[in-house]
Each structure stands twice: as C-alpha cells, then as structure tokens.
Amino acid sequence: MEKEQKMINLTIDGVKVTAPEGTTILNAAKQIGAKIPTLCYHPYLSTEGRCRICIVEVKGARDFIASCAYPISEGMEVKTHTPEIREARRDIVELILDNHPDECHTCERDSNCELQKIAYELGVREKLFSGEKKHYEKDESSHAIIRDPDKCILCGRCTRVCSEIQGVNCLSIAHRGFHSVVMPAFDQGMIDSVCISCGQCLNVCPTAAFLEKDYTDGVWAALNDPNKVTVVQVAPAIRAAIGEGFGNPPGTNMEKKIVTALKRLGFNYVFDGQFTADLTIIEEASELIHRIQDNKKLPLITSCSPGWVNFVEKFYPEMVDNLSTCMSPMGMMGSLIKRYFPTLINRDPKDMYSVGIMPCTAKKEESMRPQLKTEDGLRYVDAVLTTRELIWMIKAAGIDFNALPDTEFDSPLGTSTGAATIFGASGGVMEAALRTAHFFITGTELPGIKFESIRGAVEEYKKAEVVLNGIKVRIAVASGLGNAQKLLEKVRSGEEQYEFIEVMACPGGCIGGGGQPYVGTYSIPLDREVLKKRASALYNADEMMTLRRSHENLDVKHLYDTALEKYGSAVAHHWLHTHYNHDRKPRGVCICGDKNYRDNAPVSNEPRYQELDAYIQTIKDDRYNYSYLIPVMQKAQQLFGFLSQEVMDFISVKMQIPTSRIYGVATFYHLFKLKPKGKYNFAVCLGTACYVKGAQAVITELENLLGIKVGETTEDGLYSIEIMRCFGACGLAPVMLVNDKVYGNVTPKEVGKIIKTYKAS
C-alpha cells in the first residue's frame, strides 16, 4: 500500500508554500515563482551541492543553505534574495570567472553559456579578486569531442552524465582542490580513453569545456571549390530540433527550410538521410528474418547509433557479432553518394564531397572508420557537422532561416516514408523494422501500424512481444547507455531473452543527441519536455505521410531494381553492410559486474602481481567490494613503490572498478604516488609546531643542497623531498623523516650532514 505523502508547510520570501515531504527548497521555491540560480544542479543527475550559487537564508541556520540539496521542513522560513545572499552569490560567480578565460567574445558558446548568463543576471560587473588562473592543454585528440579544461568550472555535470546516465565512466574529476581537473583516466587523450563520443558531456556542460570538433572549415572550402560536387544528407532528428537555434519552440518541424538553407549555402545536392533510413530498414528487416530463421547471432541489435557501436566494441566485445551488419543510414547514404550517385550524373567519385548533418558527435568519429571507405580510399562521408555547426553556418552566411521558403529534397535520394522519420526518436527504428518485417514474413501489412508501448524509452528500457506469422519475436528498446547496460546485463545473465533489440546511445534517441542545439540557457539539457516535443515533431510527420512503411518507398525500390538487385544481395552487402572491431576493449575494465571476465583475467607471473592478486582474492565482500579500493591501492603501492597505469588497470579488472574512478582516488590522496620516489625520501613535517620552529628553512636548505623542489626526485633516483602535514611528533619540532628514520629538532645546518649519511651506495 502506498504511504500517503506528508505535506510540509513553510514560507519562502514571506509567501506560504505547501509541498510534499522530501522536496528541496529549490523545487519548493519554483511553486511561488522564486527562481533560484543554479549551475551544478541538474534534475536528472545526482545532487552534489558543488557550486553553492543556489544558497539561501533559512531562519535559525548559522550559515547559508544550498537549496538544491536541502529538504524543506515544517515551519521553515526561507529567504532567497537578501542583500547578503545576493552579494555572496555574486562573489561566488566572480570566483568562478576569476579562474576562467576572459574570452567570451571568441568563445563558441558566447551568448549561449550558462555561466555568462548567470554572471550577467547576478551583476558581476567588475572583478575584485582576480589572480592566478589555471592553465591546461586543450585535448583535441578525439575526432568528435574537444576537452578544454581551462573553461571547466568543475560543476561535475559531465562526469555525472557520463557515469550515471551513460554508464561509460570515462570522465571523472582527478587531482584535488584548486588543481582539480575533469579528465579521462590517466589523463589520456579522449581518443585513447574509453570515451564513446556520445557527446552528452557537451550537452550538459554549462560552458565550453566540452565542444564538438568543428569541421565547418573543410565544408566551406568544398562549397567554394568549383571542382567539387557537394552533396549533403540530413538526418531525421535535425528537422525536429534545428528551429530552436533560431528561436523556435522545440518540436517545430523545419524539414523544408533546412533544404532551402543548404541550397543557399551552396550545396549542389541535398539528400534526405531518411531515404537510407528506409534502406536500412529493408536490409535490417531481412537480416532479422534470416537470423531468426537460422537461429543464430540473436538477439539482433541495431547498429545505427555510432556511440552505441563504440560502446559494444569497447565494453561488450562478446556481443559485437550481435550487432546488425547494416551500416547506419549515414554510412549507406555516403556509400551511395560515392558509388551510385556519380554514375547518375556522370562524375568521378573523387569529385564528390559528401557531408552529413547529424544530431550526433559520434557520427564524426564513425565517418573516419576505415570500414566506411571505397576501395580507392574515398571516405563515404567527408565531413560530419552537428545541428549546432549547421546553425552557425547558416547564421554566418546571413541566411534568415525563419523567413526561408520551403524546398523539397533532391531526387533520387530524397524521398522517404513515415517509418524513416521516426528513426530519430527512441523506439523508431524498432517500430519501422517491425512494420516492414511483418510485410516480409506475412506478405500482408501490419494492421495497427503504431507501437506506442516502445516509444520514448528514456527512464528505463522497454520490452514487448510481437507475433509475426506465428513466430514470436521478443523485442526491447533502450536509449541512454546506462539503460542499455541494464538490458544487456539481463541478456548476458540469461534472465531475459530477446530476438531484436534497439539501442540508441543518447537519452531519447537521436533527438537528444550530443550534437543537438543547446537548450542550456533557457531550459535544461536532457529535459524530458524538450525531448518529448522533438519526438512528437517526428511522430506527427509520420502520421501525416501516406507512405509509412519503408518497403513502400518507390525510390528505394527503384534503387534495388537498378543497382542492388534484391534485399540482402551480394552488391547490397558490399555497398551497405559493414563489420565491427573486436579489439577495442580497454586494458582496464569499465563495466562492473562481469565477474567472469574478472575471474578469468590473466595474472602476470611477476611475484608482485601474484601477491596483489592474492590480496584482492581475500576480499570476499562482493556487496562492499568498492570499499576495499583504498586498501588494495595501499597494498599495491607498498609492493610496487608507486601506482603505474599498468597496476591501476590490473586493479580495475580485478575489482571491477572503472579506471577513471581509480585514477580519481589515486590523485586525490597524498599517499598515492604516480611516479617512483627516490631511494631516500626526505619527508619534512610542516605541521604548525614544526612551522613556527623553522621547518620551512629546513625545506629550503634541502632544496638547495639536493637541487630539486618539493615533490621531485633527483635524476639519479636517489633523493626525493616531500612535505608531510604533521607526524604528530610536535615535541621534536621541526621533524624530518628519511624513509623510516626520524630526525628531531632539525636545523638547516644539520641538513647537509644528514644527507651525507645517505650517499649513493
């Protein structure tokens, strides 16, 4: 029986509010129109109370209260904008700005930045406290995502979306204090990390700390190159979202204006990604039928989402063969642009410049896959632009998007059915495939065309059963990789069985892709309402179409008749199917729960690894496995002297803890060393007693005599200097430890003598 929810009465800014028990002050305040500013808070992520901008005054409390994390209580009196609160908020935002580049005018997120907006609204008009700024190299290694730690404000939304929503655990906060940085494990470049390029980090980033890699330069150049035939394809989800970039409400379908805009930009041919979505369905439906008939490689899992494909290759390599061999619609269209279309216009494939407008950052990486090339090495897709990049191009060209007339897509790769339109929303591929599979198996059309029960699988995965000509097909749909992971674990354990699974990497499917317009400044990223509106734009379009099944697409039919012979033919395979990589699993484990992998992972014969493994084996506490991480790392450091990446990878596999978490812990605590210390480690206590008795002079003398700074090791590996914060031996102050030997009442003059006793030997 559900317990009746207790209601709490309080006042906020003098107005009476009643809200259910457990509501936070922040959410209760919304009821009366009190909008408390936030930065780190995100309704779909855990609450951390990091940024402190949402502080309020609560009567009786000594300090300010972070309203995002604090629950209301009976009789509470809250004030949200006293002069003190306003000044404190202003100062907090200034502190963030003080450690942030002054580059707003040249920043990609100028006028679309949550920090900028909040600084304006809170009245930061001058800087009172500016000082040193952090500086880190930009990581541009990935084909899809740029990480710029200088612009990071450490709100942690990216790390939370990466672990809590996507379950990828690529990003975490490493180091501590002023030196905290969001990074992949071991400070690897994004390209070497476990990142699957979904781009959700940049979707939730309030600033420009994460951005997509910009390929617009190459596209502008091609558009202005008279020798190039520029061909562009537009993915289904673009039309549902691009309008937001021009001030239209979410869910405004802009299909025909996009075509006009692309023509105005100078593209020679504007094709519809939905054409190849129909093609994908036909190939994939045939594949499904074959796999069911042959009863092999089941469940068949969709492969149109490149973030998802990366995820399987990296985290579930044993399921790579379950992926549909069909290329994504983008790949198919690119293939046709380079292989088929040139024959229609009598041009050399080398002259073709193919661009994909995608709601997705991972598509940028997908387009670089060696599998997506012709025998002559021509890439099917030369450049992938996100919805955002296209918006920039349209704005840069001075095109008044909203005032544009409508234009139809070019022929012959421009027609599509309703089935292709819904590709852009979670559940759409499945629904489209079932419409066609039914026809292929039964020869009749599906009576009810809609599968509403599998639409919008955002909060959790959805499942259903359909019967096709007496064959029971169990299906499941997931969007968001965290949901996908839950589903795959059920499949792996045998608890649930399916014939066909659709997975989209991003919550809500492509409409919520990492390349879609920022909604951050005016509403929240991942916002369910925005996702619903974008999805409804696609489902409404489907409803409006007369042809709503992929096999009804006449141009697709024509393509088969003239070039591809028949469904699943050899040439169709050559042109439209691909294969995946089996060798992308990272060295450390990223997905927890794979005990089989843990137990069978090889252990080096090196005695230290053997001992570490034996130590880990003594931990039988599966429930609180995590809590033994620090003891295990302490053991490892004891054995190896420091924690190398290899050792941390080993711990990761054996304890089933993501490497980014281990690296975060290793860089948080003073005890853990990532580099070997000297043979003789001079640790000087800098506790208060030692400090007032002259420990600093001892350190300076050590630095002078050894020629190294604190934290460094001499080149010969003999000496290192370290500062310790209080050995608790204050009676002996100042105190120095050389390895395990204690020296008390040390004076700078004695330092030389002490060093001499540790000469090279």
Add this chain to the structure above:
Amino acid sequence: MTDARSTTYLNRFGDIDYFKKQTRFTLRNCGLIDPENIDEYINARGYLALGTILTDYTPQRVIDDIKASGLRGRGGAGFPTGLKWQFTKDVTSDEKYVVCNADEGDPGAFMDRSAIEGDPHTVLEGMTICGFAIGASKGIIYIRAEYPLAIKRLQIAIEQAKQYNLLGNNILGSQFTFDIELRLGAGAFVCGEETALINSIEGKRGMPKPRPPFPAVKGVFGKPTVINNVETWANVPLVFLDGPAQFSQYGTEKSKGTKVFALAGKVNNTGLVEVKMGTTLREIIFDIGGGIGNGKKFKAAQTGGPSGGCLPEQYLDTPVDYESLAQAGSIMGSGGLIVMDEDTCMVDVAKFFLDFTQSESCGKCTPCREGTKRMLEILTRITEGNGKEGDLEKLERLGSMIKKSSLCGLGKSAPNPVLSTIKQFRAEYESHIYQKKCPAKVCKQLLTYTITEKCIGCGACKRACPVDAITGDPKKMHTIDPDKCIQCGQCFSTCKFSAIERS
C-alpha cells in the same frame, strides 16, 4: 625522581609541575599500563563498564547515561554525544555502524596518536558500548596511515579483545555481537570531516556530501552510523565506571569532563595535557607548559588548528570550554594548542594555515576551492610588501562569504585563522600593508639589512651573499646595496660580530 627545572626531589609523578594541574581521565592509563597487554588494561578497570552494561543495562539506559553525563563530541564541534547516539538508535535498519574518527589531520595535533598508542583498549571498549546502545554489530576505526605505531597497537588490541571474547560473537556470553575493523587513511585532511570520511571508507575520493541526510540516518554504506573521535570514545567507559553524575561534576555548566590538548610551539613543556573543562589558557600555558622559553614574550595562543583562531594576551584568562573559546573568536577544535611568542608574525601564521587549508581543500565547492586561493594570494602579497589599501576588506568579505557558503566544515572554518588575526592583530597587518614592515621580523621581503659600525671588515658576509650585494675593502666597514639585496638573511646569520641590523 627530580623535576628537570627545579632539581628538587619529588616523590610522586603528579608532583611534577607539568602534571600537577592536569586531570588525567581519558589519558588515565597512558604511560602507566603496557598498551600491548590487555590484562594490564583489565587490571585498571578495563572492560568493567562494558561487562556491567551487557549484564545490567538496556540500550536506552546506556544512552540516557551518556546524555546525563553531558559528554560532547571532542572532535571540535561539541555535538552532544548522547543525542547523536539516540538519533542513530531511533532509525530502523538491518545494519548500523560505529566509526572511530582517528584521522587526526590538524597540523600540530597529536592527541589521538598518543591516546591510541598509550591506551588502545579504551577506544575499543567505548565503541563496543555504543554498538550495544544503537544496535550495531560493526565498528570501523579510520586511522591515519602516518601513525604506524598506533595502528600496530590497535591491531594487537583487537586481536587480544577477540581472544577474550570482548569482541566477536556473543560478547561475554550475551546476545550482543560486535566486530571492529581498521581502515587506514591515505593522506587527506578533509577526511576528518565525517561525510568525507564515509566516502573514503567506501573507497571514493574523500569529498564531503551535503547534509542532511546526516550519518545518523545515512552513513557508511548508506546505513545509520555514529561517528565520534578518539577522545570521545576514550571518555565513554568513564561515564559508566563512576556514573554519569561523577563525570558531569567536572567542567563547566555546558562543557563537562576534561579536554586533552596537544601543547606545542614556543612553550617550554610540550606534550599532551589533559585538564578539566574551564581551566584557563594561562594555567595551561604558564603553569603546565612552563611559559615561554628564551625570555620571550607571549603573543598568542592558537587553538583549533586550521579551523581555529589566535587569541592574544587579553584572552589568557579565557576558560577552555566550547562556548568561551567560541565567544573569544576561536574554537575548541580537537585540541591543538600552539603557543606563539613575539617572534611570530601573525600575518605569516594566518598565511601558513590558509596555505594548509587551501592545499587540503578537496575542490568540490566553489567558495573553498577558489575563495581560499584568492585569500592566500592577497595574504601572500601582503607578506611580500605588495599589500594594497582595501586588501583587509577583501579578506574579510571573502572570508565571511566562504564561512557561510561552503559545503563542509573545512571550508566553513578555513577563513577563521585569517579573520581572527585580522580582528586581534589588525595593526600588524596594517604595518605590513602601509609601512611595508613586519614587526616580528619574519616576512623576508619586508626586511632591510644594514651594516653598522660594529663591522670589522672580515668579509664573511660578503662571501655569504649569494647576489654580491655587499661591497667593502678588507678590514673596512662593508655596505649592502639595498637594490641588489634579496633579503635572504645569509649575511645576518653569518656575521659573528652582530654588525648587521635587521629591521
């Protein structure tokens, strides 16, 4: 036995001045029993409290007695211990935890280390009593890895207690089962904060979490948890040995019992000092500590470590209890007590503490991560002679914002050393900013060195100078070029004729 200072013959340990004014309750066994021998602890009424409780008490009666004793947390904040236990007892849960916070990270504090090294069983006994009272079967001691001897003694004590069935299943034949496990810290001051400590036990970065939920409701592994520090645990058996009324006899109206201080710094006797609550700072520093050495003048007492404040001479008669120290502008803290003499620069001390908290900031919340950095920059420029008008106001503005807006206790208290020294020693700050002088002659860049007529022209200073700022012919008076001088002080310490003046 003779007192080192008086050289008169003394009959008893307690006749030594250092011990005369002390009341050794929690440290009752330290130095007197063999900490590695459980029998010696038992002989000193050890585990008697636990035995009595398991035979005669209900869990609620245990908590009622703790409440009646007036015992408050010795970790710093002084939260009533009985209340904390009651909250945890009142939560229904399949599992509960008892945690001992032995992550003594305050620079200049060694109460926990000494207490554990001297008498580990009293901590185990206190925790076990709490386990019985709140219905927990598991205890965790989170201790600094930097304390190897304390760790070893705890390990021995736990082993011995298990052998005697004072830990483990059905303790002393009762229905009560309790075990204690050791967890070593990995070097992070912030892990002394209870929610950070919980994260650390759970194998995560030791970063604090917003409260509520409080550990009493959601602590280690999300289960109700009591966290107390070492000294609090050591007090628990005492409440039952002689009864709560006896316990609450000592101390002041709101602060009962005794408090252990780690007395250190510029004081003649350094060491652990246990006094009744309400004893004055003067008694601790001058009667027990033997005053300041080298004929120097007392300048300030720093209590509460990096979270506390500096109290100048006029506060010497402040009684040490939670309220009085807070009123004076400092805090009780866990018991660090550093004495400073006239050679200590208060701006430099404030900078030292802020440098500490700034480098120990976990980086989670903005005010602490960014704000302490800016405060440290301002302080640094003041000590380097680049202070500007308005700097003190900026420090105060940032300081009060950080205090009120930070996520955890570390951030909330980080500005205290700065704010309290500005309050008590404003003139010293102003002298740094406006006159560019450090009255205590500590801040190097503010010093000027000049050679006086005492110089005999030996040339030692000239040779010692790393930047060739000193010139002069042999046997004639030398001079220092102030433009070249880097204020390193090498000449000053080299000169055998006191011919160099520092001002």
